[in-house]
Amino acid sequence: MNFINKVLETIEKKNSLLCVGLDTAKDKIPPHLLQESDPIFEFNKQIIDATQNYAAAFKINLAFYEAYGIEGWQALKKTFDYLPSDVIKIADAKRGDIGNTAKMYAQALFDDLGADAITVNPLMGHDSAQPFLGDPSKGVFFLCLTSNPGSQDFQHFSNGEQKLYEKIAVSVNSWNSNNNCGLVVGATHPEELEKIRSLTPQLPFLIPGIGAQGGDLQKSVQFGTDLNGSNALYNSSRAIIYASLEKDFAQTAKAKAKQTRDDLNNAKI
Amino acid sequence: MNFINKVLETIEKKNSLLCVGLDTAKDKIPPHLLQESDPIFEFNKQIIDATQNYAAAFKINLAFYEAYGIEGWQALKKTFDYLPSDVIKIADAKRGDIGNTAKMYAQALFDDLGADAITVNPLMGHDSAQPFLGDPSKGVFFLCLTSNPGSQDFQHFSNGEQKLYEKIAVSVNSWNSNNNCGLVVGATHPEELEKIRSLTPQLPFLIPGIGAQGGDLQKSVQFGTDLNGSNALYNSSRAIIYASLEKDFAQTAKAKAKQTRDDLNNAKI
Numbered sequence: 001m002n003f004i005n006k007v008l009e010t011i012e013k014k015n016s017l018l019c020v021g022l023d024t025a026k027d028k029i030p031p032h033l034l035q036e037s038d039p040i041f042e043f044n045k046q047i048i049d050a051t052q053n054y055a056a057a058f059k060i061n062l063a064f065y066e067a068y069g070i071e072g073w074q075a076l077k078k079t080f081d082y083l084p085s086d087v088i089k090i091a092d093a094k095r096g097d098i099g100n101t102a103k104m105y106a107q108a109l110f111d112d113l114g115a116d117a118i119t120v121n122p123l124m125g126h127d128s129a130q131p132f133l134g135d136p137s138k139g140v141f142f143l144c145l146t147s148n149p150g151s152q153d154f155q156h157f158s159n160g161e162q163k164l165y166e167k168i169a170v171s172v173n174s175w176n177s178n179n180n181c182g183l184v185v186g187a188t189h190p191e192e193l194e195k196i197r198s199l200t201p202q203l204p205f206l207i208p209g210i211g212a213q214g215g216d217l218q219k220s221v222q223f224g225t226d227l228n229g230s231n232a233l234y235n236s237s238r239a240i241i242y243a244s245l246e247k248d249f250a251q252t253a254k255a256k257a258k259q260t261r262d263d264l265n266n267a268k269i
Numbered sequence: 270m271n272f273i274n275k276v277l278e279t280i281e282k283k284n285s286l287l288c289v290g291l292d293t294a295k296d297k298i299p300p301h302l303l304q305e306s307d308p309i310f311e312f313n314k315q316i317i318d319a320t321q322n323y324a325a326a327f328k329i330n331l332a333f334y335e336a337y338g339i340e341g342w343q344a345l346k347k348t349f350d351y352l353p354s355d356v357i358k359i360a361d362a363k364r365g366d367i368g369n370t371a372k373m374y375a376q377a378l379f380d381d382l383g384a385d386a387i388t389v390n391p392l393m394g395h396d397s398a399q400p401f402l403g404d405p406s407k408g409v410f411f412l413c414l415t416s417n418p419g420s421q422d423f424q425h426f427s428n429g430e431q432k433l434y435e436k437i438a439v440s441v442n443s444w445n446s447n448n449n450c451g452l453v454v455g456a457t458h459p460e461e462l463e464k465i466r467s468l469t470p471q472l473p474f475l476i477p478g479i480g481a482q483g484g485d486l487q488k489s490v491q492f493g494t495d496l497n498g499s500n501a502l503y504n505s506s507r508a509i510i511y512a513s514l515e516k517d518f519a520q521t522a523k524a525k526a527k528q529t530r531d532d533l534n535n536a537k538i
Contacts, residue, residue, distance in 0.1 A: 097330070097363055128419050148393060
């Protein structure tokens, strides 16, 4: 099954647009877990168990794991291996390099780590994208418009008729011959989200920024989903996984995930 | 010492503009090394020993190591630890993410790995750059104009007066308050190199593409260095490290590194 169909089917089966972000940092997790032999994995395991019924996807930001060196990579691999098979597993790595090197990243993330999808920075253009797109079952979410203040610096650069992020959206659309391309579009920009959705009606969106970053959830769902209220994954990391630092953190995360899943579904028109 | 002064001093002391790229892949190294317990590190060790007298810097592309999972990270860490203290150690990771996450990458690459400098993709803007720039002794080479065909897709996007890569150069120049910013500029574009050098006379350049990628070395040196023929590092990976696949590979790499060092010095006006 190609990646786009996998996204649509998973969203339907799980009745959820929610992506849970496992941005796990040792100094943020409940202190009682620090006595475990692998505190990061133990935290992730309990969060996955608690939230998986409400999530269509899990997104793992590699930075948080690389920061701990080899120990971090071990926790990362164990976490990917532990994720259930009925969710989309996203390695949020924002990689991007020339063809020769991109091939190595594709091997690292798809084959070694077992990701279903990855995030890629498109700045280096089509030949940096192609090595990630050979397998129709593996997806790539290209950075298009991000949710941070610095997105204004270059992504909004305009030739008078088109902004860079629009050019990226149109280009990625043209790279989608295997039905496995998607876009990262920040939820902090609902009007732009609407514009990008109109340019690329078929592409799945990965939408960060609905949790701690304070995007407008209602508008994000109305403008980010397709005509069937699908084809978009809304990521929340900190607001769910760090909802409590007490021993009941997993139960609290579960309640928060369920509520976010419901809020997303209720925001559909 | 701030990073830019460190680059200038290292180039002078080593009398070299050469950066040796350790893009080490298992299927490219001499077959007799595959019987070693850690073939990648063994290869790197011998290449470092053979070429370090001729190199001002070593650049290690993380993709090649991540592709082998935890085993690759171990080889990566051992390679960084093995590099001599009188060269600039560059982690070519092309990372870039929001502030919170960029901090984790900075920790991973500067603290855990021990890099002197890293490459960063600037697409996400100033707040994705800042977390890498806090320590004046640690440098960041931002992707500005790359050496691959796809660099035409977005880096050349123009508002009529300025191209995106020029906007990136000017922006990075304004981020350089700690004297630790640099630019990645492909050697396949000598005219653009001249333009970017004129926009940013103080920034060190990391220039890939003089080896296997076929850039024009003479023009690259004339246009890429500063007024003193310094402040630019020219990377060659495959043309040096894979110059021979025989048992004498290290000696052949040494001769090739010496010749490239000399060619670079002779290309100065």
